[in-house]
Amino acid sequence: MGINFLYPEYEVIRNMDKCINCRVCERQCANEVHTYDEERKIMCSDDALCVNCHRCVSLCPTRALKIVKSDHTFKENANWSNRAITEIYKQSESGGVLLSSMGNPKDYPVYFDKILINASQVTNPSIDPLREPMETKVFLGSKPKKIERDKDGNLINNLSAGIELAMPIMFSAMSYGSISYNAHESLARAAKEVGILYNTGEGGLHKDFYQYGSNTIVQVASGRFGVHKDYLEAGAAIEIKMGQGAKPGIGGHLPGAKIVGDISKTRMVPKGSDAISPAPHHDIYSIEDLRQLVYSLKEATDYKKPVIVKIAAVHNVAAIASGIARSGADIIAIDGFRGGTGAAPTRIRDNVGIPIELALASVDQRLRDEGIRDNVSIVIGGSIRNSGDIIKAVALGADAVYIGTAALIALGCHLCRSCHTGKCNWGIATQRPELVKRLNPNVGYKRLVNLVRAWNHEIKEMMGGMGINSIESLKGNRLMLRGVGLNEKELQILGIKHAGE
Amino acid sequence: MLREGEIRIPSGCAISGIFSKSGKRISGEAIIKSIATMHDRSNGLGGGFAAYGIYPEYKDYYAFHIFYDGNISKRECEEFLERHFDIINLSKIPTRKTQGITDVPLIWRYFVTPLSTKLSDSQLDEKEFVARCVMKINTKIDGAYVFSSGKNMGVFKAVGYPEDVGEFYRLSEYEGYCWTAHGRYPTNTPGWWGGAHPFALLDYSVVHNGEISSYDANRRTIEMYGYKCTLQTDTEAITYIIDYLNRRIGLNLEEISSVVAAPFWQVIDRMPKEEKEKHTYLRNAFPSLLITGPFSILVGFDGGMMALNDRLKLRSMVVGEKDDMVYIASEECAIRVIEQNLDKVWSPQGGEAVIVTLNGGAK
Structure with missing residues (x-):
């Protein structure tokens, strides 16, 4: 094995007293970790193949399995971590770019965890959401x-096309191709059930899902895969994807091996050929070009669909957002550097972009300073992990949030971060039929509904505690937030005071 | 200690208002008596009054009431006024030495009209020009504070109990068709007089009881439209919201109340089609001007007065009527003390605007 042998990061621990040789683990693992040794009549495992997705652990009927982090280590070195060394071995062997999946896992500050929420005491009453209306419609x-009035003086509805959400949550863009048919069906049905929207990503819209059009955002990305007139008209809104938090500045690559069957048809890409989304849109090299695409899409849909422009949170995000707010776009979606992905170069995922909390705060303030905050709504993602994050995001200035990773976790994802291998044991990030069928959309959609309903309950509880009975009054209400352990500069950018002030 | 404006100070309060629909001018005595009845609702850290119809001889001029910390700020401010306005008359506002009113600033009154050249150069309409000048003085000239800037109306306020404030300003010597009053119960010492209520801009004056939970959402929105919230009080933000929606956007007062104290969606959903569309439109178009949390407000304006409670009615407010007189107060006792025999007494519902105007329209 020599120099390239890497000791596995995780070890499969099997309690032989409990194992009954039922071989469920063997059948469930697409990575082929488990094998049955006919001679010795025992189950064996190859730790090197394990991605730590917990599929076998979850299905083992006797609870004989667990996965533990290996204590095998290089000589300790604060500079040269195990990871740094093993990555060099990998690259010097392959000569390739390292690939990863899901959001940036590294130890950067999570600002949401350094922000605390207010509650009413004495001078104004908290409100009990069980007794009084508590509104989260957005x-x-x-x-x-x-305003405009008709000849009788009545107000005329002069609002441009928009989106109505029962709560300030949407499912973020995940393409059919990067995730499975059953995952898409679960998202679409859940969105319809709770009155929110899901997003097709750049993979087109499967014909079976046109029925959920009023709860669908159709995405137009740099590859323009699956984009045609019916597609644009099918959704409730159109999103132009300029960037993604996990991989700002680069495009996407769905390998030909995944362009099979319906995916080929839906993407309008020949079977077996790679679907490559260029890094930029080749008709958008500047902000004035973006304006043209925004209006092209509006013309194509008769001004009946709002247009979202999605960007990655990068250093100059406030100025970019300001340009977008004057481009005719109705909504700006900003994706933070912790946003998920089905596959991204590891170095980009781990090093490019900025935290969404700071990006949101500076965009919201910049648009207000320029008097154009009303031109657009702001939707943020990357990453929202719970209802507390949502409250904080809205109070910092977001109109709504996108959730991607959280939605996948609700569907069974165990964050093993191996989506790019296409062997998702949970039937989410795979196209292998025998794996896809493991995700039952009847169960999956219900779990998503449960999750967002639970979060909405929690949002209402926290709003009530603050004495706020409608989400509009929380938006941009930064006095409801305080920082802990943040320095002056961070507080200034977030536009909040320190706890105790 | 920080002055009000440097920190945000929550307050509890008492409010009272008297309005004569026939335009009969009454002296300030009644309103002082009314607000004094609710003495325990304030704590001596702020009181004030707004009166409409009190300057008939100067009704075409903006009446600026200004606090000065000293003569330097006065000189600087007067130079500013001279550059932008024709000053028709100026004088100290007459006061009476009153126990309980201390730390008195210089208090001056100016009747002004914008210089026509300045006004046309600015390319603004007259009211906008005046509003911006007021904003400028209050934010740029240290130690000068315009606390009243409407026509044929005036605000009188101080740190103290409201009845002492009325005595101090000799309000029994003024006559107006509309009076509003405020007694304040702040949780911090405000440090100066600007934080007392009513808060006013142009003809709008607001007295308010409550602590709104939407404050920063409202403030950051209204500041985007050019207003500067220098006091960090709810009342200031509410006044600017009303000015913005009424004078600049052109919504009428009923529509404004549907924005700031919007009906709940569950109520809107049950409305007839046209009403439903109207309310949905207003909530969709002006979401960030919704005010949540407890409030009862009295808005004075040229020729009228509006009372409004928050959507859950988290603050008490009672309306009484007798002939052409309308009385509105935090507590019924404050009405009964000045009018025993009311034709009608009721409590408006949360979000239900009560709007009274002069029979003959604005004066």
Whole structure:
């Protein structure tokens, strides 16, 4: 094995007293970790193949399995970590770019965890959401700068096309191809059930899902895969994807091996050929070009669909957002550097972009400083992990949030971060039929509904505690937040005070 | 200690208002008596009054009431006024030495009209020009604070109990068709007089009881439209919201109340089609001007007065009527003390605007 042998990061521990040789683990593992030794009549495992997805652990009927982090280590070195060394071995062997999946796992600050939420005491009452109405309905879209009246003096509805959400949550873009048919069906049905939207990603819209059009955001990305007139008209909104938090500045690559059957048809890409999304849109090299695409899409859909422009949170995000807010876009979606992905170069995922909390705070403030905050709504993602994050995001200035990773976890994802291998044992990030069928959309959609409903309950509880009975009054209400352990500069960018102030 | 404006100070309060629909001018005595009845709702750290119809002889001029910390700020401010306005009349506002009113700043009154050249150069309409000048003085000239800037109306306020404030300003010597009053119960010492209520801009004056939970959402929105919230009080933000929606956007007061104290969606969903569309439109178009948390407000404006409670009615407010007189107060006792025999007494519902105007329209 020599120099390239890497001791496995995780070890499969099997309690032989409990194992009954039922071979469920063997059948469930697409990575082929488990094998049955006919001679010795025992189950064996190859730790090197294990991605730590817990499929075998979850299905073992006798609870004989667990996965533990290996204590095998290089000589300790604060600079040369195990990871740094093993990555060099890998690259010097392959000559390739390292690939990873899901969001940036590294130890950068999570600002949401350094922000605390207010509650009412004495001077104004908290409100009990079980006894009083507590409103979380949100409208996304640009707001009129003036009112108009008809000849009788009645107000005319001069709002441009927008989105109505029962709660400030949407499922973020995940393409059919990067995730499975059953995962898409679960997202679509859940969105419809709770009155929110899901997003096709750049993989087109399967014909079976046109029925969920009023709960669908159709995405137009740099590859323009699956984009045609019916597609644009099928959704409730159109999203132009300029960037993604996990891999700002680069495109996407769905290998030909995954362009099979319906995916080929839906993407409008020949079977077996790679689907490569260029890094930029080749018709958008500047902000004025973006404006043209925004209006092309609006013309194509008769101004009946709001247009979202999605960007990755990068250093100059406030200025970029300001340009977008003047481009005719109705909604800006900003994806933070912790946003998930089905596959991204590891170095980019781990080193490019900025935290969404800071990006959101600076964008919201910049748009207000320029008096154009009403031109657009702001949706943020990357990463929202719970309802507390949502409250904080809204109070910092977001109109709504996108959840991707959280939705996948609800569907069974165990964050093993191996999506790019296409062998998702949970039937989510795979196209292998025998794996896809493991995700039952009847169960999956219900779990998603449960998750967002639970979060909405929690949002209402926290709003009630603050004495706020409608989400509009939370938006941009930064006095409801305090920082802990943040320095002056961070507080200034977030526009919040320190706890105790 | 920080002055109000440098920190945000929550307050509890008492409010009271008197309005004569026939435009009969009454002296300030009644309103002082009314607000004094609710003495325990304030704590001596702020009181004030707004009166409409009190300057008939100067009704075409903006009446600026200004606090000065000293003569330097006065000189600087007067130079600013001279550069932008024709000053028709100026004088100290008459006061009476009153126990309980201390740390008195210089208090001056100016009747002004914008210089026509300045006004046309600015390319603004007259009211916007005046509003911006007021904003400028209050934010740029240290130690000068315009606390009243409407026509044929005036605000009188101080740190103290409201009845002492009324005595101090000799309000029994003024006559107006509309009076509003405020007694304040702040949780911090405000440090100066600007934080007392009413808060006013142009003809709008607001007295308010409550602590709104939407404050920063409202403030950051209204500041985007050019207003500067220098006091960090709810009342200031509410005044600017009303000014913005009424004068600049052109919504009427009923529509404004549907924005700031919007009906709940469950109520809107049950409305007839047209009403439903109207309310949905207003909530969709002006979401960030929704005010949540407890409030009862009295808005004075040229020729009228509006009372409004928050959507859950988390603050008490009672309306009484007798002939052409309308009385609105935090507590019924504050009405009964000045009018025993009311034709009608009721409590408006949360979000239900009560709007009274002069029979003959604005004066």
